[in-house]
Amino acid sequence: MQFDPASKKLRIDAAELCHTVVNHASIDRRAAHIRPDDGKVDELLEHQYGTNYHPKQELCRTVSRGGLFYEIHATADGIARASGKTTVCVNRLFGDYTSKLDADRTAETVAFAALLAYMVAESEMLGTIAFRITFFHNSRDKSVIEKSFSRRELAEAVGRLLDLHRPFAALEAERLCVRIPNCKTLTFPYPEMRPQQRDFIVETLRAIGSGKKALVEAPTGTGKTAAALYPALRALGAGMIDKIFYFTSKNTTALAALDAARKMSDKTGIRAVHITAKERICPVKLRDPMKCTPEVCPRAKGHFGRVPDAIADLVGAARIYDADTIADIAGKHSVCPYELSLDLSEACDLIICDCNYLIDEAAYFRRYFEPGASDARYVFLFDEAHNLLDRAKACxxxxxxxxxxxxxxxxxxxxxxxxxxxxxxxxxxxxxxxxxxxxxxxxxxxxxxxxxxxxxxxxxxxxxxxxxxxxxxxxxxxxxxxxxxxxxxxxxxxxxxxxxxxxxxxxxxxxxxxxxxxxxxxxxxxxxIDPSELLAKKTARGRATVFFSATLTPLDYYATLYGAPDAAKLKLDCPYDPANLCVCIMDKLSVRYQYRSQSAAAVADAIMQTVSRRDGNYMVYFPSYAYMTEVQTLFKYKYPHIRTVVQAKEMSEYARRGFLDAFRAGARTALVGFSVLGGIYSEGIDLVGDRLIGSVIVGVGLVQPSDENEILREYYDDKYEAGREYAYIYPGFNRVLQAAGRVIRTETDRGVIVFIDERYAEPTYKELMPAQYRTAKFVGDTQSLTAVLDRFWADK
Ligand code: SF4
Incomplete structure (x- = not known):
């Protein structure tokens, strides 16, 4: 659908028009809609009508209704002319499970056939015309609906159809006449724009303007959500793009994006939706999504017939659609909230969703990213982009x-x-x-x-x-x-x-x-082993892509793996006062696999010395559960008065929350959380202020050797002569940086990070260290460590 505000003309496809407003179908996962085998169907009909059958007829007609001009386009499967009678033919081919399905879809197909018949009757000035709908069930069976109408009857039916579509046309008119012009003049919606945000914004605008890709490493506190969304909305206002896709797999990040969108919507009226995973938003809580059938789920039965009213309610009630808003209205209209959010996305300027909706072959948004779709004008914003590699491999x-x-x-x-x-x-x-x-x-x-x-x-x-x-x-x-x-x-x-x-x-x-x-x-x-080409193909569905995260080190590694070797790369400085962070490296202690048992006591002492310098909550990250358990057992034995919480391999939702709840603000004694690198507490948790005042990171995060990782090593040795780096060092070090990033979350946070391992003194790791950790003090023993920590805590 395209609307031209100057001429008040709405260009729309006939099938889209009927699908939007005359669709009474149920949600049915069993529905295997087989595309018509055009050649065979045409052969059959040619045989029936002889040379009077003309397949694939392009139609176009402009109809005026309610002050708007609808320019309707369609392709008729065929038009038959015989003995002064004109028949518009519509053919549908379905799989074996069809009887229920056909009944549900008949109304939409009849409306489509009537619209086509009207367009032909008008252009050929026919008094009467027929349509013939043939449902091919399989190679043997078919059923037929054939009806004749006067041109006047058809004109009345088409008028009613356009009236039903009016709210959707109004939405498109609002997008072009209100939201887009407002985005053009949008000012940054926060009182202050940090220098790092300015650089991020400029890089994003440059990527969208040139239709390219960019990678941005933006440390915690940069305000990356606003810095990514603001330029995208400006580009929307400038007419460079039609929609923004903000990809994130985390609910907290999605909510932050919705919050930023809300602020920007106050000034522009933009509409934004968060597509929540089906398992989370489904009210029926069916364990198996394959049970989304009208027999099992009451919401699935006749769902699509109730969607237009539900969407009208939603667009009238709000502009920012979170899971609760969608669930409320879905409940009121008894529709599936998940499917409703997908349809609602078409009325939105910003879609916040998991990256699977773009990259997964089975789950991608067909309505937006079908291969061969015409010049898609989207921008893709990948938040937490360091996770994309694992997601792509899983997909x-x-x-x-x-x-x-x-x-x-x-x-x-x-x-x-x-x-x-x-x-x-x-x-x-x-x-x-x-x-x-x-x-x-x-x-x-x-x-x-x-x-x-x-x-x-x-x-x-x-x-x-x-x-x-x-x-x-x-x-x-x-x-x-x-x-x-x-x-x-x-x-x-x-x-x-x-x-x-x-x-x-x-x-x-x-x-x-x-x-x-x-x-x-x-x-x-x-x-x-290498998703770069597949990701390049997927991101080519948009005009521009920006990958960003607090940890994308080294940028070249992520750029090559994400199929964007020529992307612009930007590393932003940490926005916080460096004096708020004390970083120590204990490089005289080796925690390599073969020395772990010997080093356990020294690591336990280093943890004790760290937490004894100031009461409060600390997290310690280990390279494996086995080593964590060994050190934790020793620590408990040596220092029984220190409170500890320990991450377990399997934890219920309740236990997970309990672990984090132990990290209370205003702690008057020391608490040590024992956890593993790359686990649930090493990224995605936000313990702001004094809920976390220090971390000890044991080891360099090196990925464990395995048969599969050896395959990666060989592949990247061949490709870039960097097998060890690509298979073991870089992905492991990302876990270290994610864990280290838990300590300082806001500009008033203060805290310490102690890295333990001799390998931190090696050039590879020194180079990988981000700028904010490069002033780290190398401390040889616990005495030096306590001296540095005491000075830091005494400073303010
Ligand atoms: S409400 Fe739940 S079970 Fe019903 S169609 Fe939606 S996702 Fe499936």
């Missing part, structure tokens, strides 16, 4: 476990013979046979269990065919009325198979296959 990889298939087959042993179990039996047999690939390096451990691992560098056609056969059988079964007879775990297996198929289809030299054997278990994986 593009696949994994199959023989044990999961076996479990399903065992549970269905007594089920009647069926195609799903037959396909899974073949798959199980084949995956088991893959243990042969490890034959050369199988080893038996002391308990008699056999272990093996191997890599596969070629496409496994046989596995692919077996997966496709299972996927077909599972999809057909899930869409059939029989669904529910087999265990629910079928949905999980079907999802895993689909993901694996997608990964295999992407397979090239940036991927590797692996087979791992543990006794009876065989795990086969497709691993994306």
């Amino acid at each position: 593009y990889g696949g994994e199959l476990r023989r044990s999961e298939i076996r479990r399903f087959l065992d549970e269905t042993r007594t089920a009647p013979k069926n195609a799903v179990c037959d396909a899974l039996t073949d798959l199980d047999f084949y995956i088991d046979s893959m243990r042969e690939l490890c034959a050369d390096n199988l080893e038996e451990d002391a308990g008699g269990t056999v272990h093996g691992f191997t890599t596969v560098h070629s496409f496994d056609k046989q596995l692919y065919d077996l997966l496709v056969a299972f996927d077909r059988a599972a999809s057909k079964y899930i869409r059939s009325p029989l669904c529910g007879n087999l265990p629910d775990s079928l949905h999980m297996l079907a999802d895993k198979a689909k993901k694996y198929i997608t990964a295999m289809e992407l397979f090239d030299r940036a991927f590797v296959g692996t087979v791992t054997v543990h006794g009876e278990e065989v795990i086969t994986k497709v691993i994306c």
Whole structure:
């Protein structure tokens, strides 16, 4: 839909118009909408109408209604002219599960056919005209709706259709006539613009202006959310882009973006929505999202018919849409809040969502990012961009476990013979046979269990065919009325198979296959070792992309992995007074793996000395649970009077919160939180003020060696001669920087960071240290450490 304010003309596609206002369908995950095989359908109809059938007719008509001019465009599947009768043909092809689906979709298709018939009747000045809708159910069955109307009847029907669309047209008019002009003159919505924010804003504007990419490392406190959003809104005002996508996987970051948007909306009227994950916003709390069907979920039944009213309510009630606002209105109209938020996004200027909506092959927003979509005018803002690498690898990889298939087959042993179990039996047999690939390096451990691992560098056609056969059988079964007879775990297996198929289809030299054997278990994986090309393709859907985070060191590493080697790179200074932070490096203590037992007592003493200089809350980060437990046990034994909390491998939501709640403001004694680098407490937590006054970071975060990490090392050795850095050092050091970043959260925070390991004195790590830590004091022993800390705490 495009609106021209000067001529009051709205250009719209006929299918979009009908889909928006005459859609009574239910949400149904089983719906497999198969695209019409145009060639075959046309052949059939040509056979029926002979040379009088003219396929693929482009139509355009301008209709005036309520002071607006609708320029409607459409493609008719065909027009048949015979014996003075003109018939507009609309063809729809559906899968096997169709009877319910067709009934739901008939109203929309009838409205579409009537609109097309009206356009033809008007342009050819016909008194009467017919439309013929053919639903092809499969190669044999079809059903037909054929009706004739006078031109006048059709004109009245189209008038009613346009009246229904009026609120949506008004929204587009508001966007162009109010919101965009307001964005053009938007001033920075905070009293002060920090120099770092200014640099960030300039770099973002430059990237959008030139249609390029940028990476920005913006330390905590820069105010990066506003610094990214403000220039994007200015670019919106300048007509460079139509929508802003703000990608973040964290709820807290999404809420911060919504807050900034709220401030900017006060001045511009922009509309922003946060797309909350389906599992979180679903009121029905179905454990399995595959159960989004009209039979199971009352909100799914007839959902789309109630959406226009729900959207009208939402746009009237607010401009910033968080999960609660959407859930309230969705409840009032009994619609699915998740699907409602997706439709609402079309009325918004800013969409805040997870990056999966862009990068995931299975979950991307088809309405915005369909390959081949016309010149998309979006800007992509990736917050917490240091996480994108792991997210991309998770999106593009696949994994199959023989044990999961076996479990399903065992549970269905007594089920009647069926195609799903037959396909899974073949798959199980084949995956088991893959243990042969490890034959050369199988080893038996002391308990008699056999272990093996191997890599596969070629496409496994046989596995692919077996997966496709299972996927077909599972999809057909899930869409059939029989669904529910087999265990629910079928949905999980079907999802895993689909993901694996997608990964295999992407397979090239940036991927590797692996087979791992543990006794009876065989795990086969497709691993994306280098997502750069895929990410480059995905981000090419937008005009410009800005990746930003507090930790993107080194910038070149992230730029190459994100498919943006030529991106502009900006490292911002820390906005806080350096005097508020005391950084010490204990480089005479080695915590390398082979020295850990010897170093445990010294590390426990260093922690004690750190926390004894000032009462308050401290966090200590370890490279592994094993080492953390060893030091914590020793610490408790030596210093039983110091309060401690310890991160466990598995923690309930309640236990997680309890750990953080222990970090209270105004602590009068010392508290030490024992946790692991890269874990839930080393990033994404915000213990402001004196809730955290110090951190001890044990080790340099080096990633643990493993078969898979060795594959990465070899690949990046080949590609950049930097295998150790790419596989072990850089991703590990990012965890260190994230953990260190927990201490100073605002400009009034004061605190200490103690890094422990001899490797911090090596040139590689010295170079990686960000500017705000470069004034660190190298302290050889605990005596020197306490002297430095005492001076710091005595200073203010
Ligand atoms: S409300 Fe929940 S179960 Fe119903 S369609 Fe939405 S996500 Fe699915």
